[in-house]
Amino acid sequence: MAMVITGSDPDAALDALKTHGVVVLHDPDRTLDGFVELTDRIFDIDPYHSVATRERDAVGASGTNVATVNKGRDAMPLHRESSFLPTQPDVVTLFCQHAPSRGGQTTVCDGVALLAALPERTREFLRGEELVWRFVLPIERWSVLFGTRDPAAVPAKVAELMARFGPDTTYEFEFDDRGNLDGTYRSPFVTKTFWGDTAISTSLLYHYHRQGPFIAKHLHRVTLSTGDPVPDDVVHTVERCAEQLIEDVRWSTSDVLLIDNSRAMHGRRAIVGDDRSIVVRLGRYRSGIARAA
Ligand SMILES: [Fe+2]
Numbered sequence: 001m002a003m004v005i006t007g008s009d010p011d012a013a014l015d016a017l018k019t020h021g022v023v024v025l026h027d028p029d030r031t032l033d034g035f036v037e038l039t040d041r042i043f044d045i046d047p048y049h050s051v052a053t054r055e056r057d058a059v060g061a062s063g064t065n066v067a068t069v070n071k072g073r074d075a076m077p078l079h080r081e082s083s084f085l086p087t088q089p090d091v092v093t094l095f096c097q098h099a100p101s102r103g104g105q106t107t108v109c110d111g112v113a114l115l116a117a118l119p120e121r122t123r124e125f126l127r128g129e130e131l132v133w134r135f136v137l138p139i140e141r142w143s144v145l146f147g148t149r150d151p152a153a154v155p156a157k158v159a160e161l162m163a164r165f166g167p168d169t170t171y172e173f174e175f176d177d178r179g180n181l182d183g184t185y186r187s188p189f190v191t192k193t194f195w196g197d198t199a200i201s202t203s204l205l206y207h208y209h210r211q212g213p214f215i216a217k218h219l220h221r222v223t224l225s226t227g228d229p230v231p232d233d234v235v236h237t238v239e240r241c242a243e244q245l246i247e248d249v250r251w252s253t254s255d256v257l258l259i260d261n262s263r264a265m266h267g268r269r270a271i272v273g274d275d276r277s278i279v280v281r282l283g284r285y286r287s288g289i290a291r292a293a
Contacts (some may be wrong), residue, residue, distance in 0.1 A: 043283030196292025
């Protein structure tokens with residue numbers, strides 16, 4: 001599924017994102033500055049800073065929003081980046097500063113192909129269901145995400161960010177008496193991608209399997225619209241089908257990987273050595289790039 005292009009033509013990259021959802025741009029001479037220039041042609045810098053969390057460190061010039069990928073060495077299940085927050089990016093972009101000699105492949109899975117591959121029963125169940133994701137954000141998180149420490153400024157930010165999505169995708173929130181933002185993100189499992197295809201791109205598997213020190217799992221509550229957990233057999237069926245379709249991206253130094261977050265999920269294989277250096281930059285498609293109706 002991932003298309004490989006030689007060079008750094010942003011129009012070719014966008015075409016590939018539109019048709020494949022995932023593209024590798026190969027150019028052995030590319031630098032970190034070149035990565036920033038390329039991605040600036042594809043998306044606008046997000047209004048939030050994705051860097052200042054305990055999971056990531058800033059890299060390179062300030063204001064460019066380049067960060068290390070999530071810390072830790074363990075495998076990362078497939079997920080849709082920040083799928084449970086209004087700040088979720090349209091595009092996840094990764095730049096390989098140094099390719100690992102073994103292990104540490106980034107994984108991708110096409111949500112259009114996954115939806116088609118599901119057994120009819122599971123597909124129909126998911127078509128009629130939504131994922132309800134409650135996540136409580138302490139002030140040090142929400143102030144970074146929304147670029148303000150003023151709770152009164154948050155509703156306008158949320159409205160602007162959520163205008164990208166259809167009316168069936170909502171984010172409701174309130175501030176508790178300790179200043180935490182208690183937010184609930186609702187979205188159908190099966191949604192239109194940015195480019196108008198129908199896909200399943202979700203963080204369901206991530207939530208069910210992700211453990212370790214770099215996710216605050218206790219802050220999340222994930223259910224169906226009924227308040228019940230997603231049935232185990234549904235999770236396992238989605239996982240089994242995704243495993244058939246998963247693709248390992250074998251990095252070469254200076255490669256860029258672009259992932260349309262509305263269509264394709266990503267993860268990683270366990271990191272083996274100490275030579276893997278990959279950085280991330282998240283964004284929303286530039287305003288001139290039209291979302292499919
Ligand atoms: Fe991610």
